[in-house]
Amino acid sequence: MTKIYDKAAKLFEIPEIALPFMHLFLNDEECRMLEVMERRDYSPAELCTVLSDITSAPETFIGKAYSRGVLSKSPHGCETWYAPATFYVRLAFFAQYEPQLWARVPVAERADIDEWYVEQYMNGAKPRLEAALHGDAFIENASFYTLQETLDLIDSFDFEPYVVPCNCKSVAMNCEKPRNVCMLFGRGINSEWDRGHGRALTKDQAKELTRRADRNGLMHTSEKATAVCSCCGCCCYPIRASKRLGAKGVWPMRRYLIHWNANKCVDCGRCVAVCNFGAFQRVDGKIIFDEKACWGCTICSSNCPTGAISTEKIKRDAAPAAL
Numbered sequence: 010m011t012k013i014y015d016k017a018a019k020l021f022e023i024p025e026i027a028l029p030f031m032h033l034f035l036n037d038e039e040c041r042m043l044e045v046m047e048r049r050d051y052s053p054a055e056l057c058t059v060l061s062d063i064t065s066a067p068e069t070f071i072g073k074a075y076s077r078g079v080l081s082k083s084p085h086g087c088e089t090w091y092a093p094a095t096f097y098v099r100l101a102f103f104a105q106y107e108p109q110l111w112a113r114v115p116v117a118e119r120a121d122i123d124e125w126y127v128e129q130y131m132n133g134a135k136p137r138l139e140a141a142l143h144g145d146a147f148i149e150n151a152s153f154y155t156l157q158e159t160l161d162l163i164d165s166f167d168f169e170p171y172v173v174p175c176n177c178k179s180v181a182m183n184c185e186k187p188r189n190v191c192m193l194f195g196r197g198i199n200s201e202w203d204r205g206h207g208r209a210l211t212k213d214q215a216k217e218l219t220r221r222a223d224r225n226g227l228m229h230t231s232e233k234a235t236a237v238c239s240c241c242g243c244c245c246y247p248i249r250a251s252k253r254l255g256a257k258g259v260w261p262m263r264r265y266l267i268h269w270n271a272n273k274c275v276d277c278g279r280c281v282a283v284c285n286f287g288a289f290q291r292v293d294g295k296i297i298f299d300e301k302a303c304w305g306c307t308i309c310s311s312n313c314p315t316g317a318i319s320t321e322k323i324k325r326d327a328a329p330a331a332l
């Protein structure tokens with residue numbers, strides 16, 4: 010690694026485990042740009058001047074670097090300026106939109122980087138979760154919703170969503186469940202949409218995507234009109250962080266109890282296939298339900314063909330702040 014790359018690596022906050030793969034995450038020109046920019050904001054004109062020694066088409070270069078999550082935007086009065094992003098920001102875009110490069114990182118090293126990422130995410134989420142539970146903020150993936158509630162939620166929004174590849178599944182790659190399922194609404198600076206990603210959906214398309222996700226064993230989570238997520242238990246960073254923080258039942262907020270009526274069960278195994286936490290299992294050919302393992306996501310109920318799994322809304326004195 011050259012000196013210039015060492016400096017760029019430090020400025021971009023690349024963890025040691027990812028350094029051997031730095032050439033996959035950043036191209037030469039981006040490394041040179043990061044070195045010159047240091048860690049401060051630039052107006053577009055100033056950045057174009059800085060980049061004139063690095064590229065003959067600075068504006069196009071800036072657009073690409075922003076799209077790739079190498080640069081971020083920052084508001085400056087009525088202007089929008091640019092600042093270097095960090096490896097943490099870049100990693101999600103890299104895995105989502107350049108999966109063939111991410112797959113070139115060997116499995117063991119990818120797992121180490123994923124482990125670093127989940128720790129970083131968890132540390133950042135902890136104060137947000139505490140603030141959300143005190144009603145002072147909101148947290149992403151605040152609550153589980155039933156299939157029907159999610160469809161109603163989509164209908165209730167004043168604006169239409171766009172779909173992007175799920176960043177958790179793209180980074181973690183722990184399962185083969187559908188990835189193109191993450192529905193977002195934000196279109197402001199630093200959103201995926203503003204960076205040139207995403208496919209606009211009509212509400213009907215969004216609802217069909219949600220039904221398909223449900224059939225594929227993906228759980229519905231959402232918060233204040235910023236996203237409707239379809240999550241698995243093995244990749245989802247909020248759920249993995251929640252496990253580490255001991256926040257099961259609180260984040261995503263559990264809103265339903267699950268009741269299983271063995272008399273109505275025909276042993277089809279759909280609940281076993283969709284449950285992300287092994288709460289339903291087949292043992293010696295028979296279905297069993299372990300209530301303690303259940304997170305209350307409700308997708309077993311929407312997938313049960315005989316109505317053997319029912320839900321009961323949990324009554325709370327006051328609605329939890331995170332809802």
Ligand code: SF4
Nearest residue numbers: 175176177238239240
């Ligand atoms: S929160 Fe869920 S849908 Fe959203 S990116 Fe993560 S796993 Fe995907």
Ligand code: SF4
Nearest residue numbers: 274275277278280313
């Ligand atoms: S999905 Fe319903 S019918 Fe099928 S095994 Fe599970 S509880 Fe029984």
Ligand code: SF4
Nearest residue numbers: 284303304306307309
């Ligand atoms: S058993 Fe619990 S965790 Fe598993 S699918 Fe049903 S509601 Fe979700």
